[in-house]
Amino acid sequence: MKLHRPWQWLLPCALALALAACHGADDEDRAELSTNPQDILQLPADSPKVRRIREAEAIPEQRPLLEPLTGKITYDETRTVRVSSPIAGRVTAIPAQPGAVVRVGTPLLELDSPELGQAQAEYAKATADLKLAERDFERLKSLYDNGIAPHKEFHQAEDALERARSEAERSRLRLANLGVHEKRPDNHFTLKAPIAGVVTERNVNPGMEVRPDLPTPLFVISDLDRLWVLLDVFEKDLAVIHPGQDVKLTVPAYPDRWFPARIDYIGKVVDETTRTVKVRCLLPNPEGQLLPSMYASVEVESPPDDKAIVVPLTALFTEGESDWLFVSLGEGRYQKREVRVGLRLKKEAVLLEGVQPGERIVTDGALLLRSELDTAAGDGGKKP
Numbered sequence: 001m002k003l004h005r006p007w008q009w010l011l012p013c014a015l016a017l018a019l020a021a022c023h024g025a026d027d028e029d030r031a032e033l034s035t036n037p038q039d040i041l042q043l044p045a046d047s048p049k050v051r052r053i054r055e056a057e058a059i060p061e062q063r064p065l066l067e068p069l070t071g072k073i074t075y076d077e078t079r080t081v082r083v084s085s086p087i088a089g090r091v092t093a094i095p096a097q098p099g100a101v102v103r104v105g106t107p108l109l110e111l112d113s114p115e116l117g118q119a120q121a122e123y124a125k126a127t128a129d130l131k132l133a134e135r136d137f138e139r140l141k142s143l144y145d146n147g148i149a150p151h152k153e154f155h156q157a158e159d160a161l162e163r164a165r166s167e168a169e170r171s172r173l174r175l176a177n178l179g180v181h182e183k184r185p186d187n188h189f190t191l192k193a194p195i196a197g198v199v200t201e202r203n204v205n206p207g208m209e210v211r212p213d214l215p216t217p218l219f220v221i222s223d224l225d226r227l228w229v230l231l232d233v234f235e236k237d238l239a240v241i242h243p244g245q246d247v248k249l250t251v252p253a254y255p256d257r258w259f260p261a262r263i264d265y266i267g268k269v270v271d272e273t274t275r276t277v278k279v280r281c282l283l284p285n286p287e288g289q290l291l292p293s294m295y296a297s298v299e300v301e302s303p304p305d306d307k308a309i310v311v312p313l314t315a316l317f318t319e320g321e322s323d324w325l326f327v328s329l330g331e332g333r334y335q336k337r338e339v340r341v342g343l344r345l346k347k348e349a350v351l352l353e354g355v356q357p358g359e360r361i362v363t364d365g366a367l368l369l370r371s372e373l374d375t376a377a378g379d380g381g382k383k384p
Contacts, residue, residue: 065302
């Protein structure tokens with residue numbers, strides 16, 4: 001009779017036990033996955049809670065790069081002038097009123113200016129002196145050429161002629177700089193618009209005495225078809241902006257409308273107190289709705305092909321250290337899903353993972369669904 005060694009029957013038993021243990025572990029894992037909530041909730045079609053749920057399709061849009069920045073709309077200084085009077089006088093009339101559209105050369109105000117009369121008189125005198133000096137020079141030149149006048153007198157006449165010419169030219173340029181073409185003394189000076197635009201400010205009244213050194217300009221004229229937006233950008237955010245980049249802004253006067261602008265200049269100095277850099281944007285304003293000194297909320301846009309899914313913060317809720325939302329599966333079924341959030345804005349968040357384009361996201365009512373899902377899990381998975 002042949003005896004079996006103990007290990008000959010122990011080996012099959014051990015293998016059987018190992019396989020049983022493996023199958024048991026797999027079954028245990030499957031049980032854990034199945035008992036771990038699949039995070040799917042079914043609401044009956046007649047449930048009043050359905051009416052409190054709002055959904056939206058996940059559509060990729062341009063990725064926000066920064067928190068909205070606060071900006072201030074200002075004049076485009078390349079299209080703006082602050083007009084003062086180049087001469088002293090008393091205001092007799094003000095043809096230009098605030099809000100008036102002016103062209104180059106449009107009269108802004110009229111002055112009675114004794115200083116202008118004096119300048120005109122000086123020009124008239126200088127012109128007469130020049131004619132006299134020219135006659136004296138021609139006379140002495142003729143005498144000098146014929147050996148009658150001495151050399152000294154001829155050169156004195158030549159020097160007098162040059163001085164007369166210089167004085168006449170100086171007085172002429174003085175009137176030309178004032179824009180005065182009438183050389184006859186009359187004390188009447190007209191201040192004219194140097195550029196085309198809109199009179200946005202007027203700081204002068206009839207009868208007022210004006211002079212060139214007044215600290216406040218008499219008029220501000222600007223072409224409001226284009227403005228500037230000035231921003232303060234933190235130095236840590238400079239890497240995501242560059243000249244030529246598109247931005248969009250909204251203002252309190254038009255909260256539901258976005259206006260396009262473009263970054264034109266980034267400052268070269270960091271403010272040591274605020275750690276910010278000045279950034280200037282060009283803002284087209286063809287309809288004239290935007291005005292200088294308005295405050296704006298500015299969003300920096302990514303390139304057109306850089307898309308992301310952006311959801312309202314009302315769609316998100318937190319469990320542990322993770323962010324979650326609900327995705328609608330249709331027919332009253334909702335799935336709780338973990339997502340990874342990138343930039344979190346004031347009212348929105350940029351999703352990096354967890355939702356595919358075209359899926360429908362619960363934008364309002366996520367906390368209600370979470371409560372219902374917790375209740376269903378506590379009741380053993382029963383439907384609410």
